[in-house]
Amino acid sequence: MDVSTPEAAAAHFAQRPDTELLYLARHASRYPPAVGAAAVAELQRRGLVPEAPAPIPAPPPTEAPSETWGQLLRQLGKGLFWPSPPYVAVPLLIDLNVLVWLLMVGSGVSATDPTGRELATWGSNVSSLTLHGQPWRLFTSLFVHGGATHLLLNMISLWLLGLMLEQRVGPWRLLAVYLASGLAASLATVWYHTGGINSTGASGAIFGLYGFMLALLLSKKMVLDKFDRRAMLGLVAYLILSNLISGLTGNIDNIAHLGGLLMGLLVAGPLAIFTMSNEQVGNE
Template structure:
């Protein structure tokens, strides 16, 4: 038989019976590869043997992300944290102001981790003997003064989390107004509760006001969510409020500012809550 070329082999096996071709395909090890290949090709042409798919090429392992990718991700995160945009500007503005005050304090020689009470007073803390006696501006400046980097970062992390949840739903102007009003309310509650005198700093009263605003808007269904997301959000806000209040009981934290800010935040949401109740009725 002539198997000198692929065409000659194909012509030869085209005349052979199925049984012979099947035998050659199964007992291929005893025959030249060209004979077996020609027999298999003829069987496939007769649709007696399925086409053998080429084995898939191995998937190369994923390449490690280049350093530029990580830098780009960090850059995007930094822009989201610190760079105001048209839709999201109030929270980055507040974070920037708090960080700039801490940076200015540190560059002026104030300890970055444990400033003294006298240094905090010089930078605008809420002091009973000064705030109530001719320096009411301390009700606002004390919101941007913190007792060290740890105090600052904890408050800014809470503010950022709340901002992601709240600003897109309330608008930047409303969030900023609620923040400042709640902070002032928390400072006044501190002065009232600590009648013997207090030197307080920090944004926690203002942040609790945002907790109150969020809580009221969730309960009144002003924020549109399905019931599972609403329950999850309520659980998160409730956990944050209770955990911070418990920390205030056991640590050097002023719960009077927390509760004062929370009350103001709830009151600020009152008109929206009442409107929602009237519509439901």
């Protein structure tokens, strides 16, 4: 039996009877592999054994549908504006600031360059009014902004810093420090600017959150290793100094920034930390 090549094996088995081929195919394990394969091939050629069906190719792996820009923007918007634990205070504060600006624009105030009179109408911190029967302006001025750019810059800072803090200290402590720092910023403004001022914006309250972050880091209430703590301290110090330096030029109220910073660092922040008892703030 010559099965040295596939051609020789095929020629040999083409001359063998069906019964011999069936026997060889059925007992192929007793013979060299080439014998069984050649017998099966000849039986298939004669139509006595069905050919093995071709394997069905596996379907290509389905890729998870990529998120569209619209979906990403909706998720970002939800994170920015929709209060959902652990982020409650920051979205609410952003919502309130944006709502006041939208109402101002809807009433006819310029979206980018409102006048001083328009800002005063909506509750800005005007010394002559605040100190003479309208102390509520110390708070309302925190939610009034002098245009879209002013609002956008403050809300980005509030979002980035606020979320980092709120996850660690909770919404109520963050809100308390924010409002206390904002009040201190407004008081510092009317105290320092004896000639009168018309002040607006959330930056004084945001500087209070910077102070709160510094208080957490300096008290070692925030659990970080030595290198991460130094890096975070350096980052916060850089942000504070860069904002104060930029405030030396232009129509920026650095006194409000300093008032809010000192309140968050020396008073409101330490008080909030005291209420945390023996808790430690993780870097989760």
